[in-house]
Amino acid sequence: MAQRSRLEPPASLVDWGILVSVTALVVTGLVSLVTGTAGGAWLFVLHSVGGLVLAVLVGFKLRRVRPRLTRSSAWDRGTPVSVLLAALALAALVTGVYWVVAGLVWVGPFTLLTVHMLLGVLVVPVLLWHFRHRFRWPRRAEVEREGRRSALQFGALLAGGTVLWRLQQALAGAGRRFTGSKAAGGAGNGFPVTSWVADDPEPVDTDSWQLSVGGAVESPASYSYDQLLDGASEAQTAVLDCTSGWYAEREWQGVSVGDLLDRSTPASEGEWVRFRSVTGYKWSVPVEEARECLLATHVDGDPLTHGHGAPLRLVAPGRRGFQWVKWVTSVEVTEQEDLSQWVTIFVSGL
Ligand SMILES: Nc1nc2c(c(=O)[nH]1)N[C@H]1C(S)=C(S)[C@@H](COP(=O)(O)O)O[C@H]1N2
Ligand SMILES: [Mo]
Numbered sequence: 001m002a003q004r005s006r007l008e009p010p011a012s013l014v015d016w017g018i019l020v021s022v023t024a025l026v027v028t029g030l031v032s033l034v035t036g037t038a039g040g041a042w043l044f045v046l047h048s049v050g051g052l053v054l055a056v057l058v059g060f061k062l063r064r065v066r067p068r069l070t071r072s073s074a075w076d077r078g079t080p081v082s083v084l085l086a087a088l089a090l091a092a093l094v095t096g097v098y099w100v101v102a103g104l105v106w107v108g109p110f111t112l113l114t115v116h117m118l119l120g121v122l123v124v125p126v127l128l129w130h131f132r133h134r135f136r137w138p139r140r141a142e143v144e145r146e147g148r149r150s151a152l153q154f155g156a157l158l159a160g161g162t163v164l165w166r167l168q169q170a171l172a173g174a175g176r177r178f179t180g181s182k183a184a185g186g187a188g189n190g191f192p193v194t195s196w197v198a199d200d201p202e203p204v205d206t207d208s209w210q211l212s213v214g215g216a217v218e219s220p221a222s223y224s225y226d227q228l229l230d231g232a233s234e235a236q237t238a239v240l241d242c243t244s245g246w247y248a249e250r251e252w253q254g255v256s257v258g259d260l261l262d263r264s265t266p267a268s269e270g271e272w273v274r275f276r277s278v279t280g281y282k283w284s285v286p287v288e289e290a291r292e293c294l295l296a297t298h299v300d301g302d303p304l305t306h307g308h309g310a311p312l313r314l315v316a317p318g319r320r321g322f323q324w325v326k327w328v329t330s331v332e333v334t335e336q337e338d339l340s341q342w343v344t345i346f347v348s349g350l
Contacts, residue, residue: 007153007156007157008060008153009060009146009149009150009153009154010142010146010150011064011142012136012138012139012142013138013142013143013146013150013154014057014060014061014064015061015136016138017053017057017154017157018054018057018058018061019127021050021053021054021057022054022089022123022127024046024047024050025047025050025051025054025120026120026121026123026124028043028044028046028047028050029047029117029120031043032044032047032179032243033117033243033320033322034319034320035179035320036179036241036318036319036320037318038178040178041178044178044179044180045165048100048161048165048168049158049161049162049165050161051093051096051097052160052161052164052165053157053158053161054089054093055093055097056157056160056161057157058086058089058090058093062086065082069082069083076133077133078130078132078133078134081126081129081130081133082130082133082134084126085123085126085127085129085130088119088122088123088126089123091119092116092119092120092123095112095113095115095116095119096116096120098112099112099113099116099180099245100168100172100180101168101172103172103176103182103245104182104184104245104246110244111244111245111246112245113180113243113244113245114243114244114245117243177239177241177247179241179247179320180245181241181242181245181246181247182245182246182247183246183247183248183249184246184247184248185248187250187300188250188299188300188301188302189299189300189302189304189305189307189308191240191246191248191250191308192242192246193305193307193308194242194244194321195326195349196281196322196345196346197345197346197347197348197349197350198347198348198349198350199277199279199281199326199348199349200349201277201278201279201327201349203306203310204278204306204310204311204327206225206310206311207225209224209225209278209311209329210222210223210224210329211223211228211295211312211328211329211330211331212329212330212331213260213261213263213264213330213331213332214264214330214331214332214333215270215274215331215332215333215334216266216267216269216270216332216333216334216335217261217264217265217266217267217270217333218264218265218266218267219263219264219265220264221260221263221264225297225311228254228255228295228297228312229297231255231259232255232256232259233253233254233255234253234254234255234256234259234294235251235252235253236251236252236294236315236317237249237250237251237252238250238252238294238315238316238317239317240315240321240324241320241321242320242321242322243320243321243322247321250299250300251299251300251301252294252296252298252299252315253296253297253298253299253301254294254295254296254297254298254312254315255294255295255297256291256293256294256295257273257290257291257292257293257294257295257331258290258291258292260295260331261273261287261290261291261331261333264333266287266333267333269335270287270333270334270335271286271287271334271335271336271337272284272285272286272287272290272333272334272335272336272337272338273285273286273287273290273331273332273333273334274330274331274332274333274334274338274341275295275314275325275328275330275331276325276328276329276330276331276332277309277325277326277327277328277329277348278327278329279327279348279349280344280348280349281325281326281327281344281345281348281349282325282338282341282344282345282348283314283316283322283323283325283341283345284334284337284338284341285316285319285323287333289316292317293314293315293316293317294314294315295312295313295314295315295328295331296309296312296313296314296315297310297311297312308326309324309325309326309327309328310327311327312327312328312329313325313326313327313328314326314328322345
């Protein structure tokens with residue numbers, strides 16, 4: 001067996017360290033997708049530091065299991081699963097680190113960050129499958145004998161990861177938001193057109209299109225594009241920050257959702273506002289927050305292009321891009337949050 005370095009915890013604790021860091025990475029990674037305000041910046045830091053810690057632990061682990069992998073006589077039924085898991089985890093780590101260093105890299109229609117996300121999510125079922133073959137509780141004797149020393153080793157790893165993260169911030173952090181997103185496009189409509197999965201409708205005919213305001217309101221209403229433009233116009237500067245890793249700070253012009261709601265008088269039990277696209281794509285926002293949102297017809301003074309959601313798109317400051325519904329055709333006040341939105345965003349347009 002290879003000599004263990006001073007910084008290396010015993011085998012079973014390396015494995016448990018890997019489990020803890022993978023769990024932290026999956027949870028922070030997923031929650032970061034719905035985090036758009038600076039109060040959640042620590043999540044992104046934790047995710048970066050966790051990734052660096054995992055890289056070191058995986059290094060220890062690979063060194064340990066290499067003899068078992070390279071000798072075919074040592075293979076068993078669990079080995080292919082282990083190899084698949086190692087490949088996925090390494091690919092997730094490499095894409096994550098490369099994303100941090102290189103920024104907006106496109107892989108066909110996807111950004112490298114989206115690829116990283118898919119790899120990271122795939123790790124979960126393969127890890128559970130790996131457990132069916134290899135799961136073991138930590139050996140008690142090992143914990144008693146080396147627990148204190150291991151705690152120090154894990155502490156050193158965390159500290160090392162944090163220093164590396166600070167260094168990376170100083171070297172490659174410029175031009176990035178706390179979400180890691182990089183600025184894309186210059187002004188106006190010049191930023192990437194993105195749909196979450198399959199939404200790609202025909203251009204909406206502005207002459208026949210209508211916006212309906214309904215649900216739990218006293219006076220439902222319906223507006224043509226011209227009627228909307230005639231109403232009170234409002235402008236807001238806000239950042240569209242897509243979870244695929246880019247952002248666009250723009251001035252958006254359109255109608256205030258608060259004004260629209262006032263004109264229809266929401267019922268007192270209305271707690272949520274659901275914005276629905278012509279494609280079925282939808283998202284709900286608490287009514288007080290929705291009042292501060294904008295339904296934009298224009299960006300930087302230019303009419304929205306079709307790809308960006310013409311004739312009307314939601315501008316929801318502090319929320320991630322996927323919640324900025326494009327091609328909006330209905331605004332409904334509801335009593336409850338519409339949780340089916342989590343399915344709809346994946347299947348609308350299919
Ligand atoms: N109807 C609809 N709205 C949508 C989407 C979609 O797929 N369908 N994609 C969302 C995503 S993931 C992002 S990042 C933004 C992108 O807006 P853009 O294409 O104008 O850049 O729109 C959001 N609104
Ligand atoms: Mo997005």
